[in-house]
Every structure is written in C-alpha cells, then in structure tokens.
Amino acid sequence: MKGLSMAIPLDATLKTLDLADEEVRTKVIEKFIDEHGQRLFNLIYWKTGNYEDAKDLTAEVIFKIYKALPKFRGDANLYTWAYRIAINHVNRFLLKRSLLKFVSFEDMKREPECLDARQDTDDSGLSEAVRQAVSKLPQKYRDVVVLFYFENCKYEEIAQILGISVGTVKSRLNRARSKLSKLLEGVIK
Template identity: 35%
Template structure:
C-alpha cells in the first residue's frame, strides 16, 4: 500500500515523493546499468536518464508488474541504447542460419575452486552479444521471449547466443580449473 501511495504522489509531481522513490531504487538500478555498461559514469548517467523518463511517463505505469521491474526495463533499454550509440550494433542473422545447440550437461557445473569473481570476469570477457544475453537470462532472470523483445532479436537467436555463451564460458573457465590442480 505504501508504494502505491508513493507512486500516486509522484504522478502528481510531488518532489519529496519522487526523491523517496529514487532513493528506494537508485542503487539497484545502478547495479543493473553497470552490468551492461561496465563504466561507472555511463551507468550513473543511464540511471539518471531512466528516472527522468520514468517520472515523465509515470502515468503509463499501470501496476501490471512491480514498479522495480518496470523501472529495470527502462534502465536496460537505456543501457542498450548507450551501447548502440557507441556503434556496437547487433549483427542480424537469418534464422535459417541459426541452429540451437543443446548443452550436453544442462546443470552446467564448474569446479568449486573457481570463484564467483572469476566467473564474473569470464562473463565480462564474452563478446557483447553473448554477454548481454547471459546477463539478461542468467542474472536478471528474463526468458527468451523477453530477451528477444529487449534486444530486438529472435527467440532462436537468444537461445543460440546463450548456448554459445555458456560454451565460451566453460572454455575460458577450464584452464582456470586445470591451473588450480597443478
């Protein structure tokens, strides 16, 4: 009930309510933007722009999803816009040329000796198109249909890119695992 009242006050341009809502979500939205951009200043800018957009378009928020989920979608879209503006365009692939590769081991286990930090570093080293799908699917929890809409790719491309990203991650983590055994 509290959040609903806060959002209603924000819709009436109540600055104190807007600041309160901003303070509730700014840190979490910064983390989301930083996952995509990897740059502190750009992530901060995206969060600011996302909140400005959210407050301007707050009348469009109908409460069908949580406010946090609605705002996160804005942050993700803004982050992708920044990447695109830096000339990081997606290569359009014909669906006929794509083949979904099913992983052999669906559980996709890695050695206990590999730290979470090493996994994060490996994700950061992925090609951008793979990294974005991994972050959206494995970390943010979006399904392939949502990823396809967000990234403007097909669901087949989303599945394929996730599968290929997993293989690349495994390949990059295997040497780390073998190095620990020596």
C-alpha cells in the same frame, strides 16, 4: 505524503496514486531509489563496464523513469518496467559508442565503492576473469547473464525486462553458460 506510506511496498500502492502529480512522482522515485537504486546502478555498470558512465546513465535513467511514470499502467511491477527503460537507454548509449558487441574492461580497473558483497571475494583474479569472460559474450547473452546471476532476477522477470519469452531466456542462458565454460576453461579448474 498522503497515499504513499514508506512502510507499504511500492508496487502495492502505485495503482491508487495519481502519477501525473509531480509531488507524488517525486515520492515514488525517492522510494524506488531506496529500494532499487543500487541494483539499477549495478546493472548499468555491468552493461557499460565504466564507473563514470554508469553513474551518469543511472541519473539519466532515473529521470526518464520519473518522466514516464504517468504512463505506467501496472501491467508489470515497477522494478521490471523501470529496468526495461534502463536496458533500452543503456543499449542506445552503447550503440552510439559502437560498443554493442563487447565491453572494454580497461575502464573497469576502478571498482565502484557501492557494489555489494558479490565483489568481496578473496580470489580477485577469478572475479576479474569472470568479468572479462562475461564482457566477451554477445550482448543478448550478456544481458541474461547479468540479470540472472548478478541481479538475481527470475526467468519471468528477465523475459519481461528484455521483451522476450521465458523459453528464449532459458535458451540464451544455456548458450551463455556454454560460451562462458569455453572462455574460462583455463581459469577454472
């Protein structure tokens, strides 16, 4: 595909491409999936707590990103822009299911095969306790915790993804840490 080398970072080439061209969009999406597909799935899985829902929603989000690519202006990097689409889509899904306040971890018994080394811990009880504690956080705190600790996003990226200020990100992260400390009081010694 002319104009899109797999060796060049995706964001570096986007402004020079005709994103209205379906063939170009297809190549961009393929490269996006290679670079960010796993992180996108993990984010959705953490927000929904359900493996099957996360698979379905990831496919829906990728299709939404594909359709929206011609509108991409390049104000943010593609990853940040796409994650904003993902969070909005998942939040709408959760609202429809009346799960916005808390995620049910009954459905998280089955671990996805594709979650990375963060899952490979000897202390699975602690890992499960942390997951359950995160699930009990209000949505606005859970979002920043998942993006910061599990997706390794920087404050600025989180602010762009969630459409809030960096100060608000830091404030929510501090409040989330405080709430998590209380929730994990008896678990972590």
